[in-house]
Amino acid sequence: MARKPVQKSVQTASETPANDPKHAVRATRSAGRRMRSSLLDGASRLFKERGLAGTSISDIAAAADAFPSQITYYFRTKEALFVEAACRDMLYVAREAEQAALKAGTPRDYTRALVESVTATDSVAFFAEALTLTRRRQDLAPLVERTIERLHGEGLRAYTGQIERHGWKTLRDPDATSRRFWAVAIGVMVEGYAMGRSPEELCREMLRVLGEQATAKPASDNARLRLVGERDASTSSASEGETSS
Amino acid sequence: MARKPVQKSVQTASETPANDPKHAVRATRSAGRRMRSSLLDGASRLFKERGLAGTSISDIAAAADAFPSQITYYFRTKEALFVEAACRDMLYVAREAEQAALKAGTPRDYTRALVESVTATDSVAFFAEALTLTRRRQDLAPLVERTIERLHGEGLRAYTGQIERHGWKTLRDPDATSRRFWAVAIGVMVEGYAMGRSPEELCREMLRVLGEQATAKPASDNARLRLVGERDASTSSASEGETSS
Numbered sequence: 001m002a003r004k005p006v007q008k009s010v011q012t013a014s015e016t017p018a019n020d021p022k023h024a025v026r027a028t029r030s031a032g033r034r035m036r037s038s039l040l041d042g043a044s045r046l047f048k049e050r051g052l053a054g055t056s057i058s059d060i061a062a063a064a065d066a067f068p069s070q071i072t073y074y075f076r077t078k079e080a081l082f083v084e085a086a087c088r089d090m091l092y093v094a095r096e097a098e099q100a101a102l103k104a105g106t107p108r109d110y111t112r113a114l115v116e117s118v119t120a121t122d123s124v125a126f127f128a129e130a131l132t133l134t135r136r137r138q139d140l141a142p143l144v145e146r147t148i149e150r151l152h153g154e155g156l157r158a159y160t161g162q163i164e165r166h167g168w169k170t171l172r173d174p175d176a177t178s179r180r181f182w183a184v185a186i187g188v189m190v191e192g193y194a195m196g197r198s199p200e201e202l203c204r205e206m207l208r209v210l211g212e213q214a215t216a217k218p219a220s221d222n223a224r225l226r227l228v229g230e231r232d233a234s235t236s237s238a239s240e241g242e243t244s245s
Numbered sequence: 246m247a248r249k250p251v252q253k254s255v256q257t258a259s260e261t262p263a264n265d266p267k268h269a270v271r272a273t274r275s276a277g278r279r280m281r282s283s284l285l286d287g288a289s290r291l292f293k294e295r296g297l298a299g300t301s302i303s304d305i306a307a308a309a310d311a312f313p314s315q316i317t318y319y320f321r322t323k324e325a326l327f328v329e330a331a332c333r334d335m336l337y338v339a340r341e342a343e344q345a346a347l348k349a350g351t352p353r354d355y356t357r358a359l360v361e362s363v364t365a366t367d368s369v370a371f372f373a374e375a376l377t378l379t380r381r382r383q384d385l386a387p388l389v390e391r392t393i394e395r396l397h398g399e400g401l402r403a404y405t406g407q408i409e410r411h412g413w414k415t416l417r418d419p420d421a422t423s424r425r426f427w428a429v430a431i432g433v434m435v436e437g438y439a440m441g442r443s444p445e446e447l448c449r450e451m452l453r454v455l456g457e458q459a460t461a462k463p464a465s466d467n468a469r470l471r472l473v474g475e476r477d478a479s480t481s482s483a484s485e486g487e488t489s490s
Contacts (some may be wrong), residue, residue, distance in 0.1 A: 051380075051381045053381075054381070125380065128373075128435055129380075131435045131436060131439035132373060132439070134440075135296075135374075135438040135439050136299070138441055141441060144439045144440060145439075145440050176454060176456060179453065180429065180454045180455075180456070182432065182436075183428075183429050183432030183433050184425065184432055185432070186431065186432035186436065187427065187429060187431035187435075188428050190373055190432075190435065191376060191393055191427075191428065193376070193377075193380040194375075194377070194379035194380050194386060194389045194390075195390050195393070196383055196386060205424075208424065209421060209424050210425075211425070
């Protein structure tokens, strides 16, 4: 139990005992790693159900069949555990969404599969709650920052791969497309959860707000698309109205 | 002080004593209304600085030169006051953004003015915190719901007015454009505040994620724009690839 565990899927904050690379190989199969993961699982379930204020360290320990002191050993504080559980969940949900969207044959099906997958769980709302908490707890910001970078990086990679594989044309900068996807997801979920919206309503609203991301147009149409499609307002230097004739 | 006050700019939850229309005219100039407003001002400032947990009812009472019992009389709970102060701030910020954007001569300047105005304050982050809180306090959802409806309604009205006045062409459904603006604002701010981003960074990121909303193209280009521009993924029935030749 005293061995330093390593979590494979999400990097942990540097002050936790989990981040020492010397122990990585040995720790992979260790009881410590299993305990850490089981604490994150229990925490995620309870936090999503009852929120931060409604969940105590001893509730989580009981759910994971552990002692409260193990939580403080691995995570230090309830807030740090909250943020780490939410970051892990967010990356899981992103991976599941990518998997679900792989089969899509058209840009519209691709977007729909992503959105359906993301709105089917409350992981984005959980992550948004962790973001809100982190605003007041800047000691937890490094983990959040790494999670967001990874989210955007993996989103960009998945999106670029998908449009290349199918020969689709993206309607704008792929990086901005991926960032927009997650910003819209967070915005729509935070709004929707406050109003008690169902997953179906969240899915409809997110599709509506997101709009089209790519088209299945042939390459010959590329130039016109690039001219009249959306551009990045902050980087494009062409002024409006120049493309019309 | 015992007169029922009415707040003109933001409707209050129906269970507060503030919602009785019979008293509306009389209450407009009443001391009660001023006290209520002053409590909201103090609450807004303190909550933004210190968050919900870091602010007590007696702090707010002291800031407004009032008694704690006046807060419970007007707002019942600290949480209800938090949500009402955040909703009021959000509508103020939306109005200021509209005002700031009125002078814009091009679609790009319009979007930039809106985004600069919205990212210059922490009101959107405050509102997002209220949304997160409301998820666990569904008794506060009606006020949030009215605020969001009003935000979208006024955003739609302002955007439609602006594009008509200038003869701009919207790249997509104006209602979806307005909803997207606020969803992106909430998503970008919640992310950015967690990472301690500056207003300038928030502004750049929001412009980047938002992309272009309208073009200054002449009317003759309308048909082509409609064909190749973004469509609403959830309502358009045309399939991809049909518009290319």
